Amino acid sequence: MKRYLRPLGILSGSAARDAVAAGLALPLGPLAYSLVEVIERHGPGDIRREIISLARETGEGGARRVSGGRVRVTPQPPLPLLSQTMGPSLSSFTGEGLTVMGIVNATPDSFSDGGDHFDPAAAIAHAEAMIRAGAKIIDIGGESTRPGSDPVAVEEEIRRVLPVIAGIRAMADAVGVTISVDTRNAATMQAALDAGASMINDVSGLTHDPDAAAVAAKTTGPVVLMHMQGEPRTMQLAPAYDDVALDVYDALEAMIAAAEAAGIDRSRIVADPGIGFGKTVEHNLALLSQFSLFRGLGVPLLVGVSRKGFLARLSAGEPAGQRLGGSLAAGLAAIGQGAQIVRVHDAPETLQALRVFAAIRDV
Numbered sequence: 031m032k033r034y035l036r037p038l039g040i041l042s043g044s045a046a047r048d049a050v051a052a053g054l055a056l057p058l059g060p061l062a063y064s065l066v067e068v069i070e071r072h073g074p075g076d077i078r079r080e081i082i083s084l085a086r087e088t089g090e091g092g093a094r095r096v097s098g099g100r101v102r103v104t105p106q107p108p109l110p111l112l113s114q115t116m117g118p119s120l121s122s123f124t125g126e127g128l129t130v131m132g133i134v135n136a137t138p139d140s141f142s143d144g145g146d147h148f149d150p151a152a153a154i155a156h157a158e159a160m161i162r163a164g165a166k167i168i169d170i171g172g173e174s175t176r177p178g179s180d181p182v183a184v185e186e187e188i189r190r191v192l193p194v195i196a197g198i199r200a201m202a203d204a205v206g207v208t209i210s211v212d213t214r215n216a217a218t219m220q221a222a223l224d225a226g227a228s229m230i231n232d233v234s235g236l237t238h239d240p241d242a243a244a245v246a247a248k249t250t251g252p253v254v255l256m257h258m259q260g261e262p263r264t265m266q267l268a269p270a271y272d273d274v275a276l277d278v279y280d281a282l283e284a285m286i287a288a289a290e291a292a293g294i295d296r297s298r299i300v301a302d303p304g305i306g307f308g309k310t311v312e313h314n315l316a317l318l319s320q321f322s323l324f325r326g327l328g329v330p331l332l333v334g335v336s337r338k339g340f341l342a343r344l345s346a347g348e349p350a351g352q353r354l355g356g357s358l359a360a361g362l363a364a365i366g367q368g369a370q371i372v373r374v375h376d377a378p379e380t381l382q383a384l385r386v387f388a389a390i391r392d393v
């Protein structure tokens with residue numbers, strides 16, 4: 031039997047502070063939770079759930095039952111590197127290292143801007159605009175991992191990514207922005223790190239390339255471990271889980287343990303459930319609606335929903351360029367449950383949404 035704890039009854043602002051002070055809730059970063067769902071998985075298809083009030087449990091010794099569980103749900107500090115580079119405007123609103131990661135696709139075939147000829151100068155200009163808007167991480171990828179896409183040769187991936195890193199490095203350094211490389215390939219990681227990237231974002235959670243963990247272990251910056259079922263080319267054909275949230279939780283837990291065993295300190299690890307990567311619309315909704323579960327992993331959480339296909343399927347079938355509303359709604363839903371980093375195409379609009387959301391949340 032394995033036990034999971036899912037924070038529920040999430041409070042914010044002065045209500046969170048007052049409820050924690052009164053013993054009615056436990057802290058969850060800038061939030062607090064007043065209920066917890068205790069989930070016990072006894073075997074395939076045998077999952078038992080019970081919702082516990084922290085108020086009652088705390089009063090009658092039940093706090094032990096929660097804190098003594100095998101899965102701890104604790105507030106997590108932001109990554110040191112990220113908090114150091116946090117601009118005063120956003121960190122003063124959020125207090126917990128709420129961070130926008132702006133996406134730069136150095137690919138000719140990414141789904142969201144598909145068909146555009148890849149031009150490093152345009153990618154650099156786009157990255158600079160996102161930095162000016164307040165993005166604190168720029169994530170540069172040279173291999174499309176959209177559903178159905180074929181892998182690209184590592185040399186080609188490196189050839190796409192390096193000019194963009196070189197082009198934004200001076201500006202990023204000057205304003206304390208972290209350059210991240212979105213890749214599954216160890217050689218691309220190494221080349222990007224040599225060129226000035228300091229963060230690794232691997233959609234395979236360091237499982238695709240047997241050399242990736244060793245490359246990541248030699249660095250000191252954040253490492254994002256994302257969950258994906260299958261491979262980009264085939265992952266959307268027939269995604270299947272026993273319980274998607276618990277299965278993704280277990281997989282992320284195992285990836286975190288493997289990364290630690292490879293010498294990557296836990297304080298550098300960020301986890302991401304990988305919305306859209308081997309998941310149906312229903313799977314994505316389950317992961318987003320139960321996002322607080324992943325706080326039990328004990329590492330900062332990243333969410334990537336920007337312009338993804340499930341948003342259109344929940345709405346009116348809009349093309350990728352017309353999914354900003356859905357992207358913001360889904361990103362805020364995850365942040366409201368404890369996500370700290372949101373990976374987006376539309377940095378200025380997302381920053382505006384986050385500032386307003388956090389200002390209301392933190393009253």
Ligand code: 7PJ
Binds near residue numbers: 233304333334337
């Ligand atoms: C994600 C990613 C994501 C992380 C992509 C797209 C497809 N990295 N790389 N999380 N998605 N960590 O941008 O829609 O969700 S590529």
